[in-house]
Amino acid sequence: MNKAELIELVQKNLGGETSKRAAGDALEAVLTAISKGVKGGNVQLIGFGTFKVVKRAARTGRNPKTGAAMKIKASKTVRFVPSSALKGSL
Numbered sequence: 001m002n003k004a005e006l007i008e009l010v011q012k013n014l015g016g017e018t019s020k021r022a023a024g025d026a027l028e029a030v031l032t033a034i035s036k037g038v039k040g041g042n043v044q045l046i047g048f049g050t051f052k053v054v055k056r057a058a059r060t061g062r063n064p065k066t067g068a069a070m071k072i073k074a075s076k077t078v079r080f081v082p083s084s085a086l087k088g089s090l
Contacts, residue, residue: 003027038078049082 001009011023034051037043042052058074 045083047083047085049080049086051078051080053077054079 007020007024007027010027011018011020014023014026034043038051038053042050044050053076056075056077059072060069061072062068063070
């Protein structure tokens with residue numbers, strides 16, 4: 001499912017009177033709020049899952065073209081952990 005399909009699904013769930021623009025604005029607001037929330041820590045949505053920041057340690061990798069060893073810096077990334085309710089619905 002891509003973003004356009006998700007907007008259509010949100011529009012259908014909100015009702016026939018909701019415009020595609022309003023559904024898109026609502027989705028964009030939620031995504032922006034999650035992005036800002038993750039910067040400050042974890043974002044937990046009960047019944048859906050948790051977005052959390054995890055640290056990756058520095059490591060040695062390989063250049064795919066040459067096969068030469070290279071250093072990869074330590075970094076932060078976002079990880080999503082689904083709730084048991086979401087796992088159960090699959």
